[in-house]
Amino acid sequence: MSTLVSLRDVTRDYALNGDAVHAVRGVSLDIAEGDYAAIVGPSGCGKSTLLHLIGAIDQPSAGSVTIGGERVDALNDRELTRLRLRRVGFVFQRFYLMPMLSARENVELPMAEAGVPKAERRKRASELLGYVELSHRERHRPTQLSGGEQQRVAIARALANRPGLLLADEPTGELDARTGAEIVALFERLNADGTTIVVVTHDEGLGRAARRMIHMKDGRVVGEE
Amino acid sequence: MRVALATASLRRHQSRTLLAIVGVAIAAAMLLDMVMLSTGLRESFRQLLVSRNFQMRLAPRGTLPFDTEATIGGAGEINKLLRTNPDIEEVSPVLGSSVHAMLLDRAVTAFALGVFPAVQGDYRIMDGLDLRDASDVVANADFLDAIGARLGDTISFATGYDPQLRTSQRTRRLIVTGRARFLYLSTGQPAVALPLAALQGMNGALRRDPVSLFMVRLRAGASADTVGKWVTRNVRTVNAISTEKALATVDERLSYFRQIAYILGAVSLALGFLLVTTLVTVSVNERIGEIAVMRAIGVSRWHVVQQILLEGIAITLTGAFLGLALGLVTARFLNSILSAFPGLPNAIDFFLFQPRAAWTSLGLLAGCGIAAGIYPAWRASSRPIALTLREEAVA
Numbered sequence: 001m002s003t004l005v006s007l008r009d010v011t012r013d014y015a016l017n018g019d020a021v022h023a024v025r026g027v028s029l030d031i032a033e034g035d036y037a038a039i040v041g042p043s044g045c046g047k048s049t050l051l052h053l054i055g056a057i058d059q060p061s062a063g064s065v066t067i068g069g070e071r072v073d074a075l076n077d078r079e080l081t082r083l084r085l086r087r088v089g090f091v092f093q094r095f096y097l098m099p100m101l102s103a104r105e106n107v108e109l110p111m112a113e114a115g116v117p118k119a120e121r122r123k124r125a126s127e128l129l130g131y132v133e134l135s136h137r138e139r140h141r142p143t144q145l146s147g148g149e150q151q152r153v154a155i156a157r158a159l160a161n162r163p164g165l166l167l168a169d170e171p172t173g174e175l176d177a178r179t180g181a182e183i184v185a186l187f188e189r190l191n192a193d194g195t196t197i198v199v200v201t202h203d204e205g206l207g208r209a210a211r212r213m214i215h216m217k218d219g220r221v222v223g224e225e
Numbered sequence: 226m227r228v229a230l231a232t233a234s235l236r237r238h239q240s241r242t243l244l245a246i247v248g249v250a251i252a253a254a255m256l257l258d259m260v261m262l263s264t265g266l267r268e269s270f271r272q273l274l275v276s277r278n279f280q281m282r283l284a285p286r287g288t289l290p291f292d293t294e295a296t297i298g299g300a301g302e303i304n305k306l307l308r309t310n311p312d313i314e315e316v317s318p319v320l321g322s323s324v325h326a327m328l329l330d331r332a333v334t335a336f337a338l339g340v341f342p343a344v345q346g347d348y349r350i351m352d353g354l355d356l357r358d359a360s361d362v363v364a365n366a367d368f369l370d371a372i373g374a375r376l377g378d379t380i381s382f383a384t385g386y387d388p389q390l391r392t393s394q395r396t397r398r399l400i401v402t403g404r405a406r407f408l409y410l411s412t413g414q415p416a417v418a419l420p421l422a423a424l425q426g427m428n429g430a431l432r433r434d435p436v437s438l439f440m441v442r443l444r445a446g447a448s449a450d451t452v453g454k455w456v457t458r459n460v461r462t463v464n465a466i467s468t469e470k471a472l473a474t475v476d477e478r479l480s481y482f483r484q485i486a487y488i489l490g491a492v493s494l495a496l497g498f499l500l501v502t503t504l505v506t507v508s509v510n511e512r513i514g515e516i517a518v519m520r521a522i523g524v525s526r527w528h529v530v531q532q533i534l535l536e537g538i539a540i541t542l543t544g545a546f547l548g549l550a551l552g553l554v555t556a557r558f559l560n561s562i563l564s565a566f567p568g569l570p571n572a573i574d575f576f577l578f579q580p581r582a583a584w585t586s587l588g589l590l591a592g593c594g595i596a597a598g599i600y601p602a603w604r605a606s607s608r609p610i611a612l613t614l615r616e617e618a619v620a
Contacts, residue, residue: 014612049611057521058611077526085523092614096518100233105226112226113524157522 004165004196005031005054010063012049012219023049025219026063031198033164036191038210039200046219047200048169054198055088055167056080068164085114089158093170095150097142103129103153104138110160121160128156132186148179155186159195166190168199172206184209227528231535234508245504246544249590252497253548257586258556258576259490263483265577270475273408273572274468277346279317280449281441282471283307283456283463289474290466291321291409296435297462300421307439310455312447317344318436320424324417325386326372327396332386333371335364335415338407339424339436346408346440348418352376353403359423362399365407368415376401382417384427395427412564412571439463494589497541501597505537509605516605517613526606533602534595541594545587552586553578 012024023046031037031054039047052058053065056072065072068087075083084090097106104125111121129135132152142150151171158166168187172180184206191197191211199206207213215223235242283303285295297303300318307316320339325332338347342356348363353376356363362380374380378401385394399419407416425431443452453465466474476483509516516529556576563575 048615052611052614055521057614058609081520081523081525084521088523090518090521092518094617096515098230098233098515098519100237101230105229109226109519109524110522113522113528161523 002033003030004033004068006066008064010053010060010065012053012058013061022219024053027221029221031196033196034194035212036197036210037212037214038207039198039214039216040207041216045216047216050216051167051169051198051200055090056083085110086161087163087165089163089166091154091158091166091168091171093173095154097150097153099142102139102141103134103145106153107156107160110157114161124160128159132156147175148182151175151183152186164196166195166197168197170201171199172201172203181205227532227535231532231539234536235539242540245500245540246547248500249497249541249544250547250551252493252500253545253586253590254552254555255493256490256589257549257552257583259486259493260582260586261556261576261578263486263490264579264582266479266573266575267472267475268579269574269577271468271472273570274471276408278442279346279440280443280468281452282466283439283441284466286462286464288464290438296437298433298435300434300436303460306459307441310452312444312452313441314444315344315442317341317346317440318421319347319438319440320421320435321437322424322428324427325383325393327381327383328372332388333415335368335417336410337424338418339421340418341421348405348407350403351406355403356418356420359420360400361402362417362419363403363405364401364417365405365415367413368417369404371415374401376404382427395429397427408572409570411567411569494593497590498593498597501537501541501594502601504540505533505598506601508536509533509601513605513608513613514617517608517610517617520606520610529606530602533605534598537598538591538594541590545590549583
C-alpha cells in the first residue's frame with residue numbers, strides 16, 4: 001500500500017509559561033493508506049501534538065510532514081485549510097459539535113464549506129448519520145444527544161468530505177466503557193471500509209483494535225507493535 | 226450556512242443579543258436625532274424662505290429683515306423702480322408694527338403686518354376670506370382667542386396706545402374677514418394683517434410711505450446675485466439678501482449649535498461601536514474553541530471572519546432600524562419642546578426628517594458594525610489552531 005502520511009525527523013517545540021517544551025523530538029513515521037494506527041503513551045508524551053502535526057493543524061519546528069505527497073510546511077494557510085477540508089477528518093475527545101446546529105447540520109458543515117450543493121449535502125449527511133446509526137437523531141441538537149451519540153455525529157462530520165485520513169484524539173475519553181466499545185467497533189468498521197485511521201488513546205481496547213500500536217515517551221517514538 | 230451559523234450564534238444568548246440591540250437602537254436614535262438636528266434647522270429655514278417662492282428680501286440698509294424697527298421710506302417709488310427690472314417678476318412690500326385691539330376692559334397688543342394682499346407671502350388663509358378693502362383685517366387664532374372674536378366681528382384697533390392713560394393716537398374699526406396662519410411668526414404670538422396703506426395710515430406715515438422689507442420673486446433663470454447687485458446700486462437705502470445669503474447668515478449663527486450636534490453624534494456612534502465590539506469580543510472569546518475546531522475541520526479563515534462580521538452587522542442593523550423609529554419619536558417630542566422657544570417662527574423645525582439623514586445614520590452604523598467585528602473576528606480566526614485546542618483541553 002502507498003504511503004499516505006510521512007514524517008521525517010519531526011520536532012515540535014513551543015513555549016509554555018516562558019519555558020521551552022519539547023513536545024515531539026525527531027519522530028519519523030509512515031502511515032500507509034488503509035492503515036489503522038493507535039498512538040499510545042503516558043500523558044504529556046506528545047501524542048496529541050504528533051496527531052496535530054499529522055493533521056496539518058500544527059507545523060513542525062524542524063523536519064517535514066508530507067500528506068498525500070504534499071509537504072505541509074510548503075503550504076500557505078489557504079492551502080492547508082483546503083488540505084484539511086478535503087483530505088483529513090478530525091474527531092476530538094470533547095466532540096466539539098456546533099451547539100446551535102442540529103446533528104444533520106453539523107455533518108453538513110464541512111460539505112457546505114467545500115461548496116457541495118444543498119440537496120446533495122443533505123442527502124449525504126443523512127446517509128452518514130445512517131452509517132453511524134443515528135438516522136432517528138438527525139434533527140436533534142448536540143445538547144439533546146448522549147455523549148456516545150455526539151461522538152458518532154462528530155465521526156459522521158469527519159467523514160463528510162470523504163477524507164482519506166481520519167484522525168481521532170482520545171475519541172473514547174469522555175465516554176463510558178459500553179459507549180466507548182461502540183465507538184471502537186465503529187472505527188473498525190470504518191477501517192474495514194477503507195478509511196485510514198490514526199487514533200491517539202489511553203483506551204486499551206481502542207489501542208488493541210488498531211493494527212499498529214505506536215508507543216511514545218517524552219516526545220519520541222519508543223516502540224511499535 | 227454562514228448566515229444560519231451567525232443567526233444561531235445570536236439566538237444562543239438571546240437576552241444578551243437583545244440588550245445589545247437595544248443599546249445600538251438607543252445609540253442609533255441619538256445619532257439620527259443629531260444628524261437631523263445638525264441639518265434640520267437650516268433645511269427647515271430654507272424651506273420656510275422658499276415656501277412662497279420669493280428668492281430675495283430687501284431690508285433697510287445694514288439690517289436683516291425685522292432685526293430692528295428701521296424702515297425703508299418711499300416704498301411706492303422703490304416698488305415701481307424694482308418692477309422695471311426684467312428679472313423681477315413680483316414685489317411684495319411688508320410693513321411690520323404693533324397695533325392694539327381696544328376692548329371694553331383691556332387692550333390686546335398684536336403684531337400687525339401691512340401687505341399687498343394679492344402678492345403677499347407672509348400668511349395663508351385657513352378660514353374665511355382674504356383682505357379685500359381697507360376696512361378688512363385677517364388674524365391668527367392666537368389673536369382671535371385672546372380677544373374672544375370670531376370671523377365677521379368688527380374690532381377697534383389703535384396705534385400709539387398709552388396703557389397708563391388708556392389713550393391712543395389713532396383708532397380704526399376693522400372687520401375680521403379671515404383666520405390666517407402666519408408663516409414667519411412665533412407660536413403664540415397674536416398677529417393680524419391689513420392692507421399696507423391702512424397700516425401706514427394708522428401709523429400716520431402715509432406721506433413717508435414706509436415698509437419694513439420687500440419680498441422679491443425672481444423670474445425663472447434669473448441670477449439672484451446679479452439682481453442683488455442691481456438693487457443695491459439703484460436703491461441706496463436697502464440691503465439685498467438672497468435666500469443663499471440668508472442661509473449663509475443662518476449657517477454662521479448656528480455653527481456652534483451644529484458643532485454640538487456633530488460631537489454628540491460622534492459620541493453616539495462611538496458608543497454603538499464600543500457596544501458591538503464588546504459584545505462580539507465576548508461572544509468570540511466564549512467560542513474560541515469552537516472556532517479552532519471549525520478551522521481544524523477545514524473552514525477557511527475568511528469564512529470564520531465573515532460569520533463573526535455577520536453577527537456584528539445583524540446586531541447593528543436590527544438596532545439601527547429600531548433606532549430610526551425611536552429617533553423619529555424622540556425627535557418629534559424634542560421638537561415640540563424646542564419649537565416653543567420664544568421668537569422662533571412656528572414653521573421652523575429643529576429636527577427635520579430627511580431620508581438622507583436616515584440613510585447617513587444607517588450607513589454610519591453599518592460601517593460601525595463591520596468595523597466593530599473586524600478585529601475580534603480576525604483575531605479569533607488567526608489564533609494557532611493546535612495551541613487553542615490544547616488550551617481548551619487544559620481548561
